Amino acid sequence: MxxxxxxxxxxxxxxxxxxxxxxxxxxxxxxxxxxxxxxxxxxxxxxxxxxxxxxxxxxxxxxxxxxxxxxxxGVQEKAKEIGEFLVAEGVDQCGYCSPGFVMNVIAMEKELKNPTEEEINHYLVGNLCRCSGYVGHLRALKKYLGVSE
Known part of the structure; x- marks a missing residue:
């Protein structure tokens, strides 16, 4: 069909x-x-x-x-921008999980304004990364989103 x-x-x-x-x-x-x-x-x-x-x-x-x-x-420029924050925090090792992760970050950015750490973690839950822990991901996302500590 x-x-x-x-x-x-x-x-x-x-x-x-x-x-x-x-x-x-x-x-x-x-x-x-x-x-x-x-x-x-x-x-x-x-x-x-x-x-x-x-x-x-x-x-x-x-x-x-x-x-x-x-x-x-369809979001290569945005993916590159997000990727630079991930790389800076040392979390983009093999990169296999990155496309799915980036797509969730893009959705989160549109949906949430000034997200809390708990809200960011909510979006991370559905993304499996076998190379690194999620502490670096959280750090990178907070910097990317401009969320203060």
Whole structure:
């Protein structure tokens, strides 16, 4: 079946199978979506659906029809900016988790103004990073967001 999506601000039509997950479709059409757990619990495959973060490995592609999708490919400048803060705090080691992490940060930044440490941690919970602890991530995000200690 065919579904219409707006991906990174461009209208697209995709062929999808009824039970196919959105991450699989996006990868097939050459969008960058990382894979990890295939259960929606590691956050590697996070994209934005109408500006809200979702785990695309556990989201049926047909449900996305008619909606707007943003992948890491569509936010390269913002990703670079966030990445510089992560690197400065030494948390971007292998980088595999970075796209999903960045997508959650972008959503958090739009949703929350002057977030508390607890609110920032809420957004970190869904992102698995096996290289480092989350103390550095929190430090980097606080600096990026201009949150005072």
């Amino acid at each position: 065919k579904i219409q999506l707006k991906v990174n601000e461009i209208d697209k039509v995709f062929d999808v199978e009824p039970g196919e997950m959105l991450a699989d479709v996006l990868n097939r059409y050459k969008y960058t979506v990382r894979r990890g757990c295939d259960t929606g619990s590691c956050g590697l495959c996070t994209i934005l659906l109408n500006g809200k973060p979702i785990t695309s490995c556990s989201y049926l592609a047909v449900r996305a029809g008619g909606h707007s999708i943003t992948t890491i490919d």
